[in-house]
Amino acid sequence: MLDEFVEEQKIVCTILKNAVSKNKYSHAYLFETNGYRNANQIALAFAKYLLCPNHYANSSKCVNCTQCNLIDQNTFSEIQIIEPDGMWIKKEQLDQLQKEFIKTAVQSQFRVYIIHNAEKMNAHAANSILKFLEEPAPNIIAILVTDNMYQLLDTIVSRCQIISFAKNDESNHSMIEKIMDFIYLPDAMDKPQVEEYIEIVTHFIEYLESKGKDTLLNIQSLWHSVINDRDKTLMSFEMMLLFYKDILNVKFNRPIEFYDDYEKKIKEIALKNKVQNLTQKLIIINQLKEKIKYNVNLNLLIDELILEMGSV
Numbered sequence: 001m002l003d004e005f006v007e008e009q010k011i012v013c014t015i016l017k018n019a020v021s022k023n024k025y026s027h028a029y030l031f032e033t034n035g036y037r038n039a040n041q042i043a044l045a046f047a048k049y050l051l052c053p054n055h056y057a058n059s060s061k062c063v064n065c066t067q068c069n070l071i072d073q074n075t076f077s078e079i080q081i082i083e084p085d086g087m088w089i090k091k092e093q094l095d096q097l098q099k100e101f102i103k104t105a106v107q108s109q110f111r112v113y114i115i116h117n118a119e120k121m122n123a124h125a126a127n128s129i130l131k132f133l134e135e136p137a138p139n140i141i142a143i144l145v146t147d148n149m150y151q152l153l154d155t156i157v158s159r160c161q162i163i164s165f166a167k168n169d170e171s172n173h174s175m176i177e178k179i180m181d182f183i184y185l186p187d188a189m190d191k192p193q194v195e196e197y198i199e200i201v202t203h204f205i206e207y208l209e210s211k212g213k214d215t216l217l218n219i220q221s222l223w224h225s226v227i228n229d230r231d232k233t234l235m236s237f238e239m240m241l242l243f244y245k246d247i248l249n250v251k252f253n254r255p256i257e258f259y260d261d262y263e264k265k266i267k268e269i270a271l272k273n274k275v276q277n278l279t280q281k282l283i284i285i286n287q288l289k290e291k292i293k294y295n296v297n298l299n300l301l302i303d304e305l306i307l308e309m310g311s312v
């Protein structure tokens, strides 16, 4: 099972297998998915690997093993999976789990519970699980899976071993393709070029966010030397709009829609801006974008952009 994922998540699989082979597993794992879509399956594969007395990692059927058979049939009481009930994971779900785990006869060496979308635990649920994590029973292992670690209580995070999943190349390609689907593209602009412009535009935003109006001093190298005609300007403005939209997404605890690979930058800028500032900036970019179509002087347009964004 676990071996199916080795190609996509080599480091994660190695860490998890070593933990078992060296008998140095943690009582609580926090799987930070980084957008990787099979993290839940890896959590289950790891649980299975732990519980199978043969520690079968490949996908062939594990023979003569009750545990693996029961897990495959979904009737194995030593693994419990908790999922959001509607919008949230509720305290009752976790209380139920804890009751069950205390009374269940042990069918194997470990008992494992997996919490999908752990960031969806409401405050009561989070406190309930925290107590469980604070007093770990020797043979109970927790796996919390989350797309957004920053929404979990620090006290929970600090009690877990964090397993951070790699973003695969596929997601990188899809990021650029996704952005290309949503912006104006000048003729003959190919994917590698778009990728370069994304770099330039995001760097410009980062600079503008930290230096404000002083960005004007370096505008030649930051912008005009590369974004030097009307077509490229329009494309770059549309890239900016999507970037600020993602900053706003983070602010509202929504997933990043476009710039998956820029999560760190986006979160940093989100921290520095209030929602109303971000909305204001989106309005400014949008209004100036409209002017690109007319015969405005592009140098002045960018100056205006910097001055207005710098005053928000």
Ligand SMILES: [Zn+2]
Binding pocket: 052, 053, 054, 055, 056, 062, 063, 065, 067, 068, 069
């Ligand atoms: Zn087995």
